[in-house]
Amino acid sequence: MSLVAISYNHVFGINGNIENNVFFIDEGMVMFSSGKHIVAYNVEYKVQRFFPICDEGQIDYVVQTYDKTLIAIIESLPGKILLHLFDVLNLRSTISYEMKTDKEQKLDIVYASFSDENDFILIQTGKPDWILFYYSFKLSKIIATDNTCPEENGIVKEVIPNYYYDNSKNKVFSVLGGHHINIYEYSNQLKKVYSYKKLSQREVYCCHDWVGPDKIVAGTSYGRILIYDKKAIIHIIYYNNLKEELKLNPSELENSSFKDEEININETLKKGISNEHTANIINLDSKTMNDPDYHPEDDVIPNSEINLLGLDNEDRIDIIKSNSTGFYVSGSNGIFSNIQYISEENNESSNICQLIQSFSLPSPNTRIKALALSKYKEFIFVLTDKNQFLKLNTELCSSENNKFIPVTPLYHVGPIISIDTCARNLL
Secondary structure (H helix, E strand, O other), X not given: OOOOOOOOOOOOOOOOOOOOOOEEEEOOEEEEEEOOEEEEEEOOOOEEEEEEOOOOOOOOEEEEOOOOOEEEEEEEXXXXXXXXXXXXXXXXXXXXXXXXXXXXXXXXXXXXXXXXXXXXXXXXXXXXXXXXXXXXXXXXEEEEEEEOOOOOOOOEEEEEEOOOOOOOOOOEEEEEEOOOEEEEEEOOOEEEEEEOOOOOOOOOEXXXXXXXXXXXXXXXXXXXXXXXXXOEEEEEEEHHHHHHHHOOOHHHHOOOOOOOEOOOHHHHHHHOOOHXXXXXXXXXXOOOOOOOOOOHHHHHOOHHHOOOOOOOOOOOXXXXXXXXXXXXXXXXXXXXXXXXXXEEOOEEEEEEEEEEEEEEOOOXXXXXXXXXXXXXXXXXXXXXXXXOEEEEEOOOOOOOOOEOEEOOOOOOOOOOOOOOOOOOOOO
């Protein structure tokens, strides 16, 4: 009997276990992982190209460099982690690296990020030890490791380098978990330099990104967006209230501008005014270290009774990604927003924080699971919680057309239990 070589033609579905599973190639092509392959999908001609990656195990995580030129496919195996580099510009695999670990079991990969010059990679592993690996491609070895979860029964969600760093300063990255954000320096070693004050126990961090050399934007399970300058909170945005004011009215969208409203936070607290009745964007003094929504009486609640992913709250912030003028954000009600944030060092009065664009997802129940930006961050591919790819060009959107365009149909999000052919049309 002769053997017949089987080649892939089209795949219906993606690796749903990988959180960040959408990557930008150009405006007409998106990349994702499916099975043991990386798939490059031409959205105009509906053509897929397949690139086999894993021989031993499975794809556990995929991460793209900041300059969009490389992708690392991470394969976790007992006693080692394999890193397969893929050249995005030429669509070909380049080289693989092997990281030896002292663990006999396979490690869960929670998050990974490249350094700005693509020389190093940070790989965050999961429970029970929450070990972060700092690996050098040039030296082909692990530079340092650290346990990055400071909480009992806590978690780690994201590890993001600061690409805005000043050359006079050491390079830093942030580690976000349930109630904490820790800042590390990395060069010849890892060093934790400071931590932000923890959130109130019932509220957890969901996502974050850097928007300047010392500024971080973080989204929470309560729909709040916190802007930090080093250790201090300088802005609080109540995102869901802000969306309600906008109402996605196209005729008003171009003229809408939600300026900062100066508020003395101490007076607000004295009066006992709730979040629903305060301003949607609050300015705090740069010396303010305390969160006005922190409830110390909740500290007795153990983490085991808290959903540290924040998935039990419909108001949660799902995505925050920095852009050239501020950051993109998405949460509930099927809305994706562009918030302008411009700040000047040592001049707080000149800070600008306003919602300038909002875009509709296919339905109010649609939530964004992952997001990929072009190099200049105006073109966007997103992956929804229904495993559907959408695209958007923020520069071409008008007040009459402010919706995402579907790139693929809704893919299955659970196991396939049956398949059949169709007598009328080809599959």
